[in-house]
Amino acid sequence: MEFHIFLQFPDDYSDWAAIPLLIISSMATALWSFQDVLIVLLSMGLTSRYHRLNKFVAKISAFEKKQIKWDNKTEALKVYTWRKIREAYVKQAALVRKVDGSIGGMIVLSCSCNFYFICLQLFLGITTGKSISNIRRVYFVVSLVWLCIRIGSVVLAAADINVYSRGALNYIYECEPHCYNVEVVQVSNLVAKKPAKFDE
Template sequence: MAGKNSKKTLQTNLILPMQPHHDEFLETMTKIFKWSQFIGIVGRGSRIWKVWGLLLLLVLLAIEGGAIWKVIKALAGWAVDTTGQRSVTARLAGTMFYSSVVASQILCTRFAWSWGNLSSFWVSVEKTMALNIPPDPKLRKRMLTALGIMALCSIVEHTISVISLVGFDCPPELILRRYTLRSHGFLFLRTEYSVFFAIPLLLISNIATVLWNFQDALVVLICMGLTSRYCRLNQYVAKFCVEENKLAKGNNMKAEAVRLYSWRKIREAYVKQATLVRKVDESIGGIILLTSFGNFYFICLQLFMGITEGLFGTVVIKQVYYFVSLFWIVIRFTWMVLAAAEVHVQSRNALQYIHTCHSRYYNVEIERLQNQLNKDYVVLSGMGFFSIDRNILLKMATAVVTYELVLIQFDNKGGADSAPANGTGQQ
């Protein structure tokens, strides 16, 4: 008798809502957005941070405007020098980098600005599920670990980039001059160098590098939150099916109305979760599109520069930089894609548990849930242009190989000497 009562109590606890008072994911993301104000990503913060974000955006736009003008001059034949760091390839790479950074700041700021409404909707979905789903106690730790790893790898890659540009033979008093001229040679000539211009540019370029890496980290963190919610739902379904099967083996059938109610609440929870994913996709789709295009471009650029110069150069540190930079861009992009694809994988993962449910408990709500999970395509996308699933990695790899073959075939060795470096996979 005691065993039957314990089973009924467990079933009751699974059905009745006992929601946590706080969500660690939302709290962690709110703190991350608070710290991101230092790099110009300002949500509904104070006026001082908004002024800082606007000032940074204007400076980045000024640099981008100068880079575009330099590309136009090079293509039109008006440029004085089109070799080395001032080649067409270098100028175009610098233009692409700063255009990506400007777009990243705008889109990430837009996302941070909408985070208040999005987090409120996130909480409302959690509270209206009417299921006793425990929180993920390790989610915050996983998020901070992922953010720390990405930050560390970015710092290492940027440090190697600086060393490869400056070299080991540079006198200390010339380090700033050499780094500025080699990393931003696409903006000005040697005779135009000024320390009063170099120091602010050094600060802005470092902030730009952080912004360029932050957009991938932001997508990864948001996907971790969505995946965690799906995993919790799937674990709940797995546990519920196990308890259902135990009751069936004991010949202790629950009332049909209670079983229908339980499965209806589970199905509604998946409907609300899918709505949340689509709500997030509307807000973060632009960032996914931007980071996918940017990573694709710089992977192609690094492969091209590595094949034509980096892998066969005489300077060891440059060879190391090309390998490290390319490796990090590929790993970062793959990490982002797999994190986003995991949302789609977990959205269908409950089917394996539903199929184990005893046939005596099969009802119309279970059938509806199966059809819903099979037919409802829940996935993040790049503003609807493409969906992020695991197959996209193969498509991107095929596209990279195709473009590399075209670039190598039409390579003009006199015009592809070098490209700028900002810790971004450019040199």
């Protein structure tokens, strides 16, 4: 962005002013990029934990479909397994809530910064009009596309957490009626709610 500042005031250019501005701008860009990468990686980690839980629920549901006869021992084991699944979902929801409380402000800041720079790039691209060279025109387009990709990655990675948190519902609803017990109903009720309400 320091490039645009010097273009606005070409007569006031000074090496002593440019060097600190270049250093500060480079550090700000690096922190901004690190912030986006951190949000995406944390979101992917939480999503992968939900994905593993959902796969486990899918395997348990598929196994219970094949079982037709249940005795007391297997029924107790089934209840115990679904209780552990419910506890795992509660712990995962608590982790999501804790991470959200820690980086929620960072997500808002990241989206705000990305949105501001998208608007800035659009404004500069529109106001300069046809007076700019082809190289600068390509720069504006590439920069705008890159910013859109960044904000899209952050938002979609964070939104995947909510999508995967409800992924087990499909497998639970496919269970046969004889597979249902109190714990299965509780798991389905927990997963159907928002993650913030899992521990109620």
